[in-house]
Amino acid sequence: MTNFHSTIDVSVNGQRRSDEVDHRSTLLDYLREHLGLTGSKKGCDHGQCGACTVLQDGLRINSCLQLAVMADGTEVITIEGIDAEGIDAEGIHTEGIDGTVDRAGSGGGGASLQRTFVELDGLQCGYCTPGQICSAVGVIREIAAGWPSAVMEQVTDRPALTEAEVRERMSGNLCRCGAYVNIVPAILRAQELRS
Amino acid sequence: MTPLGYARPRDVADALDRAAAPGAMFIGGGTNLVDLMKLGVETPAALVDVGRLGLDRIEELAGGGLRIGAAVRNSRLAADARVRQRYPVLAEALVNGASGQLRNMATVGGNLLQRTRCAYFQDTSADCNKRVPGSGCSARAGDHRNLAILGGSPACIATHPSDMAVAMVALDAVVNVRTPAGTSRTDVRELHRLPGSTPHIETVLAAGSLIESVDLPAPVEARSTYRKVRDRASFAFAVASVAAIVQLDDRRVRDVRIALGAVAPRPWRASAAEDVIRGESPSTALFESAIAAELADAEPLRGNAYKVPLLRNLVVRVLCELCGVDPPVRSLA
Numbered sequence: 082m083t084n085f086h087s088t089i090d091v092s093v094n095g096q097r098r099s100d101e102v103d104h105r106s107t108l109l110d111y112l113r114e115h116l117g118l119t120g121s122k123k124g125c126d127h128g129q130c131g132a133c134t135v136l137q138d139g140l141r142i143n144s145c146l147q148l149a150v151m152a153d154g155t156e157v158i159t160i161e162g163i164d165a166e167g168i169d170a171e172g173i174h175t176e177g178i179d180g181t182v183d184r185a186g187s188g189g190g191g192a193s194l195q196r197t198f199v200e201l202d203g204l205q206c207g208y209c210t211p212g213q214i215c216s217a218v219g220v221i222r223e224i225a226a227g228w229p230s231a232v233m234e235q236v237t238d239r240p241a242l243t244e245a246e247v248r249e250r251m252s253g254n255l256c257r258c259g260a261y262v263n264i265v266p267a268i269l270r271a272q273e274l275r276s
Numbered sequence: 277m278t279p280l281g282y283a284r285p286r287d288v289a290d291a292l293d294r295a296a297a298p299g300a301m302f303i304g305g306g307t308n309l310v311d312l313m314k315l316g317v318e319t320p321a322a323l324v325d326v327g328r329l330g331l332d333r334i335e336e337l338a339g340g341g342l343r344i345g346a347a348v349r350n351s352r353l354a355a356d357a358r359v360r361q362r363y364p365v366l367a368e369a370l371v372n373g374a375s376g377q378l379r380n381m382a383t384v385g386g387n388l389l390q391r392t393r394c395a396y397f398q399d400t401s402a403d404c405n406k407r408v409p410g411s412g413c414s415a416r417a418g419d420h421r422n423l424a425i426l427g428g429s430p431a432c433i434a435t436h437p438s439d440m441a442v443a444m445v446a447l448d449a450v451v452n453v454r455t456p457a458g459t460s461r462t463d464v465r466e467l468h469r470l471p472g473s474t475p476h477i478e479t480v481l482a483a484g485s486l487i488e489s490v491d492l493p494a495p496v497e498a499r500s501t502y503r504k505v506r507d508r509a510s511f512a513f514a515v516a517s518v519a520a521i522v523q524l525d526d527r528r529v530r531d532v533r534i535a536l537g538a539v540a541p542r543p544w545r546a547s548a549a550e551d552v553i554r555g556e557s558p559s560t561a562l563f564e565s566a567i568a569a570e571l572a573d574a575e576p577l578r579g580n581a582y583k584v585p586l587l588r589n590l591v592v593r594v595l596c597e598l599c600g601v602d603p604p605v606r607s608l609a
């Protein structure tokens with residue numbers, strides 16, 4: 082007999098959970114409906130807007146396109162847990178271009194991003210903001226880890242956190258209020274504050 | 277969605293076994309399959325998760341090539357130092373695809389086998405020969421702005437939307453496939469079928485085949501680039517793209533490999549254009565006759581005819597840049 086449910090073991094914002102989920106349920110619906118963590122938003126439910134962005138094992142993902150059952154065994158951080166999210170980008174390391182393993186030294190400071198979004202008006206209605214902030218933490222880590230982007234001259238270059246990089250790397254997060262002009266400086270400022 | 281089975285297989289043999297069950301499908305990152313399940317386009321009875329089968333490694337091949345596990349995430353592949361140094365065209369194609377979040381989820385196997393973005397394929401109330409064989413094609417008379425100008429058929433003009441696969445085709449990459457009968461190898465350029473009268477049969481793979489890995493042959497000393505044209509500067513599918521790899525001697529093009537994206541039902545190797553260029557001395561005129569040869573069989577429709585000059589200008593410009601030839605200055609027409 083086919084089983085349509087499974088029990089998943091998952092860490093959410095540092096808390097270990099063991100819950101039964103319907104296989105059709107997405108990670109986003111599990112977070113919102115099952116755990117009551119309604120910070121992660123459902124904008125499009127199709128991977129197109131980024132409102133549902135969370136961190137999984139240190140990497141930003143669209144929680145609307147992952148089934149909850151696929152998240153078994155992973156560590157998930159949502160906007161509700163982002164302030165504690167770190168300085169350190171453990172888990173997202175990559176071999177540096179010189180062949181050495183380059184641990185990303187400066188992670189994205191969740192709390193500092195929350196502050197700079199408020200100070201610099203990186204939002205209007207706020208619906209996209211949890212996703213923007215989770216995504217920005219991911220961006221800062223990915224740049225620290227030397228991951229390439231489409232706006233680099235050469236993919237072998239080392240990226241820096243510039244306005245062009247922020248615009249390119251944050252393109253998976255749409256803002257219907259058009260707060261981009263303040264979102265970009267908020268991310269750049271958060272990085273300045275931390276370094 | 278109807279109730280759904282889910283399994284995380286122990287090993288590849290177990291995965292193949294489970295995939296043989298009626299209605300079972302593999303799932304990688306889920307970024308295409310989950311999307312299509314929500315739309316009612318895909319209706320699997322059960323999913324077989326291939327994300328944790330140990331297929332997430334990138335290994336050296338004897339002779340300088342790389343073997344990329346099918347479950348390697350697109351972002352990790354683009355960040356890999358060996359890929360960036362030896363196959364920059366592949367890293368470029370990857371970072372031009374989707375968004376940072378999606379690239380952290382999307383796998384190599386899933387990217388190759390992602391379905392078309394044709395709006396009628398995604399809309400279960402529309403006619404679509406690919407989704408419901410024999411139902412007709414709404415795109416010919418409807419919105420086909422982003423559909424194929426090469427390789428299509430009266431039954432279907434859907435495009436394969438991948439950026440990554442275009443670079444792999446230019447790199448002569450090979451897919452390693454597992455079935456219960458054993459292993460086999462298929463060139464990425466031969467992986468997708470042209471639609472003909474059976475657009476619902478998209479690849480040469482037998483049902484239940486698992487893509488295990490993709491091999492990149494040893495890199496050659498060459499100049500290369502991936503160039504993508506899209507409606508907005510980031511996070512949009514291509515309307516046309518090109519991956520080009522050029523090996524120059526003193527005065528001649530010793531070898532050239534060109535693959536085109538978003539203009540055909542599969543990542544399109546432009547062999548006719550390559551044949552015109554190979555061995556010749558690079559010039560704008562040469563590149564124009566090369567792309568003209570490739571586009572000789574193009575069948576543009578009212579809404580996608582713009583892709584003919586777009587593709588011509590794109591390919592000529594990219595080849596000029598790679599060969600150090602001044603690109604032509606001219607109007608669009």
Ligand SMILES: Cc1cc2nc3c(=O)[nH]c(=O)nc-3n(C[C@H](O)[C@H](O)[C@H](O)COP(=O)(O)OP(=O)(O)OC[C@H]3O[C@@H](n4cnc5c(N)ncnc54)[C@H](O)[C@@H]3O)c2cc1C
Nearest residue numbers: 128304305306307308309373374383385386387438439487
């Ligand atoms: C909003 C949005 C924008 C996008 N923009 C772009 C873009 O600009 N460029 C681009 O190239 N792509 C783009 N994509 C598509 C994205 O690249 C694909 O969805 C992704 O690569 C699919 O990989 P996956 O692992 O998530 O596949 P899945 O969804 O898990 O699977 C896709 C298919 O492959 C099969 N499959 C998966 N793994 C295997 C395997 N190992 N063996 C056999 N079969 C397998 C599955 O059964 C399924 O049929 C976009 C997607 C979205 C949602």
Ligand code: FES
Nearest residue numbers: 124125126131145
């Ligand atoms: S809700 Fe997930 S990307 Fe829009």
Ligand code: FES
Nearest residue numbers: 205207256257258
């Ligand atoms: S602040 Fe309103 S959608 Fe971004």
